[in-house]
Amino acid sequence: DIQMTQSPSSLSASVGDRVTITCRASQTISSYLNWYQHKPGKAPKLLIYVASRLQSGVPSRFSGSGSGTDFTLTISSLQPEDFATYYCQESHSPSYTFGQGTKLEIK
């Protein structure tokens, strides 16, 4: 099975900061990588699909990059509504494994 490891597990940042979250796959997955935002009590929200494609309606401050085993999600200028937990997910295998999550908190 493919394992997905995110770092850091938690992160404190301020409004306006540039933030980067990384995701590493245990084997190469090409660009089969998606990113989601999840807030408590809400439905998860797709941000980025196929490593770098911005989902319709998602602000352009979110971007994704990477291929193979190493991927990043970048938020260029944090807004108050961005404080949430972020998950990567591989779609290379029919197990759609999620990373363990990165909780982004207000500093």
Place this chain on the structure above:
Amino acid sequence: QVQLVESGGGLVKPGGSLRLSCAASGFTFSDYYMSWVRQAPGKGLEWVSYISSSGNTMYYADSVKGRFTISRDNAKNSLYLQMNSLGAEDTAVYYCARVSLLPYSYGMYYFDYWGQGMLVTVSS
């Protein structure tokens, strides 16, 4: 607009069964794969199962294989998850999600719409 509404959750005793439903609207349900994802208290997201658009192909996480069955009724725009032999480890919020495929790609799937989730609690 796309809507996914889960129902059927609640409290069940260990060893018991429960059937979750997900009512879909706002898109052509029969054109899409669908999936279930869960989140246990204090834990991250865990993929549970998915089903092809026709209902002919299903995959399951090892943690639920042999106990859970995913199904769909395209005439009713509905997705189901039959959960048997439930244990405390199955306590979670269960989400249904629509699965989209990047056009002209091979297997580049992503979960683009999600329901609000339904809590399942397994406890005596």
